[in-house]
Amino acid sequence: MKLRTIKYMIREGFSNTYKNLLMTLASLTMVISSLLIFGIFLLVTIILSFNLKQMEKQIAEVVIWLDKDIAPLQADDIELMLKNDERVLKCDRITKEQAFAELNEALEDPSLLEGYTPEFLSESFRLRMKDVAQIDEFTEEIRAVTGVEDIDFPKDFLDKLSLILKWINAGSMFILALLLIISVSIISNTIKLTVYARRKEIGIMKYIGATDWFIRWPFIIEGIIIGLVGAVVSFVITGYLYNALETYINSEAVISGMSLIRMLPLKDIGGQILFVYIIIGVVMGTVGSIISVRKHLNV
Amino acid sequence: MIEFKSVTKRYSNGAIGLQDASFTIEKGEFVFVVGPSGSGKSTLLKLILHEEVPTEGEVYVNGFSIHNMRRSEIPYLRRGLGVVFQDFRLLPNKTVYDNVAFAMQIVEAQPKEIRRQVPVALALVGLSKKAKAYPDQLSGGEQQRVSLARALVNNPSILLADEPTGNLDPAISREIMYLLDEINQRGTTVIVATHEKSLVDEMEKRVISLDYGRIVHDVQKGNYTNEA
Numbered sequence: 001m002k003l004r005t006i007k008y009m010i011r012e013g014f015s016n017t018y019k020n021l022l023m024t025l026a027s028l029t030m031v032i033s034s035l036l037i038f039g040i041f042l043l044v045t046i047i048l049s050f051n052l053k054q055m056e057k058q059i060a061e062v063v064i065w066l067d068k069d070i071a072p073l074q075a076d077d078i079e080l081m082l083k084n085d086e087r088v089l090k091c092d093r094i095t096k097e098q099a100f101a102e103l104n105e106a107l108e109d110p111s112l113l114e115g116y117t118p119e120f121l122s123e124s125f126r127l128r129m130k131d132v133a134q135i136d137e138f139t140e141e142i143r144a145v146t147g148v149e150d151i152d153f154p155k156d157f158l159d160k161l162s163l164i165l166k167w168i169n170a171g172s173m174f175i176l177a178l179l180l181i182i183s184v185s186i187i188s189n190t191i192k193l194t195v196y197a198r199r200k201e202i203g204i205m206k207y208i209g210a211t212d213w214f215i216r217w218p219f220i221i222e223g224i225i226i227g228l229v230g231a232v233v234s235f236v237i238t239g240y241l242y243n244a245l246e247t248y249i250n251s252e253a254v255i256s257g258m259s260l261i262r263m264l265p266l267k268d269i270g271g272q273i274l275f276v277y278i279i280i281g282v283v284m285g286t287v288g289s290i291i292s293v294r295k296h297l298n299v
Numbered sequence: 300m301i302e303f304k305s306v307t308k309r310y311s312n313g314a315i316g317l318q319d320a321s322f323t324i325e326k327g328e329f330v331f332v333v334g335p336s337g338s339g340k341s342t343l344l345k346l347i348l349h350e351e352v353p354t355e356g357e358v359y360v361n362g363f364s365i366h367n368m369r370r371s372e373i374p375y376l377r378r379g380l381g382v383v384f385q386d387f388r389l390l391p392n393k394t395v396y397d398n399v400a401f402a403m404q405i406v407e408a409q410p411k412e413i414r415r416q417v418p419v420a421l422a423l424v425g426l427s428k429k430a431k432a433y434p435d436q437l438s439g440g441e442q443q444r445v446s447l448a449r450a451l452v453n454n455p456s457i458l459l460a461d462e463p464t465g466n467l468d469p470a471i472s473r474e475i476m477y478l479l480d481e482i483n484q485r486g487t488t489v490i491v492a493t494h495e496k497s498l499v500d501e502m503e504k505r506v507i508s509l510d511y512g513r514i515v516h517d518v519q520k521g522n523y524t525n526e527a
């Protein structure tokens with residue numbers, strides 16, 4: 001394709017977008033509403049899975065019990081090994097004395113412990129993992145270490161949580177794809193109206209000997225323009241709403257002293273959201289245009 | 300240049316467009332295609348344009364095989380053909396000049412070439428003064444001249460006209476027909492489907508007569524009824 005043809009097509013694309021202002025606005029509205037629905041859904045998914053991950057991290061405490069009669073040096077070795085393990089985020093050693101003190105505090109009637117010494121308790125480590133997903137593999141390894149008596153972590157709960165996360169991911173992928181298909185078909189129907197209004201022109205171009213791509217390109221450019229503008233407008237609206245929600249949740253947190261939901265800061269996910277909007281907007285515009293011109297090219 | 304070999308065109312609803320038609324048109328000929336309404340005149344022109352494809356038989360146009368052609372070749376076939384219709388088919392939002400220039404932009408002509416050729420084509424059809432007008436500011440005859448200029452501006456070797464004077468009064472029809480003749484004198488092959496009995500008789504060109512899709516006469520220097 002020659003440079004002047006490309007220029008011609010871009011000029012046609014822009015001037016058609018402008019000339020059919022009403023249609024452009026109609027398509028734009030479609031793109032923006034689709035993107036907003038899409039975006040809200042995407043954000044809910046992101047925040048939900050982020051919060052579940054946070055929760056998983058908080059819950060995922062591993063407690064390693066040592067043999068009651070372990071030699072202190074051996075316990076030191078195990079502590080060193082755990083602290084040097086790359087998968088471990090944090091490791092606290094709970095001595096028998098500390099455990100005894102904790103137990104004392106936890107019991108309502110301290111007299112129950114009369115006559116006992118800390119010696120009857122086991123020493124233990126309390127760990128946090130960097131990545132909760134590694135917890136199974138890690139605990140398997142540690143269980144085999146001599147001196148380790150037992151390992152405790154909320155396995156059932158974590159398994160359920162990761163299953164829920166998987167379902168949320170799969171489900172949201174499915175719904176996002178569905179939304180995308182619906183959006184493309186809505187926008188292609190809107191563009192169809194502009195194409196229909198220009199079917200005579202398309203017919204004449206075909207008779208004169210224009211190639212299909214020559215006819216298609218200005219429509220595609222029109223679609224891309226609408227998609228891009230729609231993406232940017234949607235992003236601005238999304239950002240505004242997101243900030244408002246974040247402010248609200250934070251102020252609630254200040255009042256009640258705690259917060260059930262944690263929001264990711266917009267600057268961390270804004271780039272991704274804009275990127276996704278632009279990709280989807282442009283794809284919607286392009287595919288929509290191609291679909292709507294197709295029928296009229298068969299002359 | 301154009302060859303029909305035993306061509307039959309049956310439409311999907313069963314209607315017969317053309318029935319076992321064979322003829323050849325050489326470069327530089329002027330041919331009238333006549334016949335009653337529904338006899339297949341438009342079908343014949345549509346086959347040349349690859350707007351329709353033959354059900355049976357073979358059609359050759361400028362070296363293209365219409366009966367066996369890839370979709371991507373169609374634009375290149377059409378660039379060698381100029382077409383004029385009864386309803387002019389101009390773009391209402393473009394000026395006369397732009398309507399004609401449009402035909403050159405579509406085939407990716409140089410801007411310099413466009414600036415040179417468009418005035419030539421407009422002069423040929425006698426519309427130089429109306430270059431800046433819009434189609435709805437022109438009479439029917441003038442609009443048909445614009446559509447002729449558009450058909451000619453890319454120097455097609457064949458000009459197809461389907462009832463080009465169908466919407467025009469007799470005096471204007473005559474002007475348009477003689478303009479087609481003039482274009483033919485310059486070397487373009489011209490094929491005109493028409494109901495203009497008196498003009499066909501007057502101009503003494505080759506006449507192909509159709510009836511129910513069949514060629515009933517094909518006479519050099521013929522007349523409308525072709526009954527000697």
Ligand SMILES: Nc1ncnc2c1ncn2[C@@H]1O[C@H](COP(=O)(O)OP(=O)(O)OP(=O)(O)O)[C@@H](O)[C@H]1O
Nearest residue numbers: 310312314315316335336337338339340341342343
């Ligand atoms: N697209 C189509 N689908 C079905 N039948 C068609 C189609 N086009 C034409 N026909 C039929 O084919 C036959 C020939 O039509 P055609 O248009 O070629 O006639 P014509 O000679 O041009 O008539 P007119 O003088 O009225 O323009 C007619 O019976 C017509 O009804």
Ligand SMILES: [Mg+2]
Nearest residue numbers: 340341342461
């Ligand atoms: Mg006809």
